[in-house]
Amino acid sequence: MKIEQADRLKALPPYLFAELDRMKAEVAARGIDIISLGVGDPDLPTLPNIVARLKTAVDNPVHHRYPSYEGMPSFRQAVAQWYGERFGVTLDPGHEVVSLIGSKEGIAHAPLAFINPGDVVLCPDPGYPVYTIGTMFAGGEAYIMPLSEENNFLPDLSAIPMDILDRAKIMFLNYPNNPTSAVATREFFEEAVAFATRNNILVCHDAAYTEVYYDDEPPMSFLQMPGAREVGIEFHSLSKTYNMTGWRIGWVCGNREAVNALGKIKTNIDSGIFQAVQEAGIEALQGDQQPVDDLRGIYQSRRDLACGFLSKAGFSFMAPKATFYVWVRTPEGLSSAQFAGRILTETGVVLTPGNGFGAHGEGYFRISLTVSEERLQEALERIGTVSW
Ligand SMILES: *Cc1c(COP(=O)(O)O)cnc(C)c1O
Numbered sequence: 278m279k280i281e282q283a284d285r286l287k288a289l290p291p292y293l294f295a296e297l298d299r300m301k302a303e304v305a306a307r308g309i310d311i312i313s314l315g316v317g318d319p320d321l322p323t324l325p326n327i328v329a330r331l332k333t334a335v336d337n338p339v340h341h342r343y344p345s346y347e348g349m350p351s352f353r354q355a356v357a358q359w360y361g362e363r364f365g366v367t368l369d370p371g372h373e374v375v376s377l378i379g380s381k382e383g384i385a386h387a388p389l390a391f392i393n394p395g396d397v398v399l400c401p402d403p404g405y406p407v408y409t410i411g412t413m414f415a416g417g418e419a420y421i422m423p424l425s426e427e428n429n430f431l432p433d434l435s436a437i438p439m440d441i442l443d444r445a446k447i448m449f450l451n452y453p454n455n456p457t458s459a460v461a462t463r464e465f466f467e468e469a470v471a472f473a474t475r476n477n478i479l480v481c482h483d484a485a486y487t488e489v490y491y492d493d494e495p496p497m498s499f500l501q502m503p504g505a506r507e508v509g510i511e512f513h514s515l516s517k518t519y520n521m522t523g524w525r526i527g528w529v530c531g532n533r534e535a536v537n538a539l540g541k542i543k544t545n546i547d548s549g550i551f552q553a554v555q556e557a558g559i560e561a562l563q564g565d566q567q568p569v570d571d572l573r574g575i576y577q578s579r580r581d582l583a584c585g586f587l588s589k590a591g592f593s594f595m596a597p598k599a600t601f602y603v604w605v606r607t608p609e610g611l612s613s614a615q616f617a618g619r620i621l622t623e624t625g626v627v628l629t630p631g632n633g634f635g636a637h638g639e640g641y642f643r644i645s646l647t648v649s650e651e652r653l654q655e656a657l658e659r660i661g662t663v664s665w
Contacts, residue, residue: 314647323520324564349552356368374530375529380513398417404449408449450483458597506531515558583657584596613632
């Protein structure tokens with residue numbers, strides 16, 4: 278029997294990193310020590326108090342049964358309390374917070390809750406690929422909002438044509454932004470609320486990086502804007518803040534009807550997060566926050582090291598104010614793939630070519646600061662030996 282894949286799988290964009298993967302295997306086979314500045318996955322372990330809380334919770338048979346779909350009341354309460362303290366945003370944990378199996382899960386499923394075939398979803402480019410793929414899986418049509426350096430990597434909402442606005446149901450935004458590391462201004466968020474209200478578009482804001490920031494300037498939550506709760510939901514996660522990418526725990530919060538709609542999709546697909554992991558999540562949010570500050574300090578030294586080197590080497594980029602990424606222009610005349618390919622084959626350093634995040638990422642590459650300062654220094658020195 279021939280297994281035929283569904284059209285939605287056949288329609289997936291080609292895997293752009295296949296050629297780089299092949300090169301990487303070849304470089305490794307030559308015995309070269311590979312340093313990956315490619316993936317956005319924190320290198321440091323989850324804090325011991327969080328791990329300890331999981332271990333205790335695992336022993337409690339109460340947690341061995343099906344979890345509640347929308348998350349334990351105590352977890353949603355911890356999220357609401359954290360939002361209150363961090364952003365001054367009041368959330369009703371009973372109706373305005375639902376747990377997610379990592380925010381990626383909620384982002385991927387959100388279009389199923391709001392999109393009918395043919396509806397339009399506004400997606401940033403370059404961007405996290407899940408926005409457009411979730412859209413396609415739901416039968417929606419992604420309309421690309423280019424993020425350009427000239428506009429500080431914010432979309433130009435006034436450039437979206439009327440006929441698109443008529444068909445658009447949701448808009449994905451992500452600040453602090455992956456991959457560009459841009460932070461949204463208050464003015465932009467206010468404009469987004471007005472735009473969404475005027476055009477009846479639900480804002481789905483991906484806030485995964487609000488706690489990874491520099492120079493003591495904490496970024497805002499979209500929900501801090503007046504009127505945001507009428508038009509928007511926010512996806513958040515413990516992954517980046519607490520080095521918990523492997524634990525798969527996050528949440529969606531904000532507009533009650535929208536949170537409820539996504540919850541309805543999830544009730545029919547998954548059965549929630551292992552409660553012992555939710556206990557660990559509570560510990561993360563309610564435990565000592567000093568280590569989060571220390572972690573910011575670690576990323577800050579890495580950022581300063583990388584930016585210092587990149588400036589000296591003549592690269593063009595904006596120093597990040599948040600996220601653990603640096604988004605850098607490729608040298609004149611080299612495409613993203615050509616540049617990443619040359620760096621990999623000649624130095625064994627893995628970078629992410631910008632076109633992997635969409636067509637508007639062409640001409641850039643992304644460095645992830647998720648390696649030790651020592652390895653980062655080594656990688657940068659190697660990059661410095663290549664001439665173009
Ligand atoms: C890492 C990341 C996420 C989500 O991570 P989860 O581990 O699924 O919570 C979401 N959005 C962006 C832009 C990310 O980089």
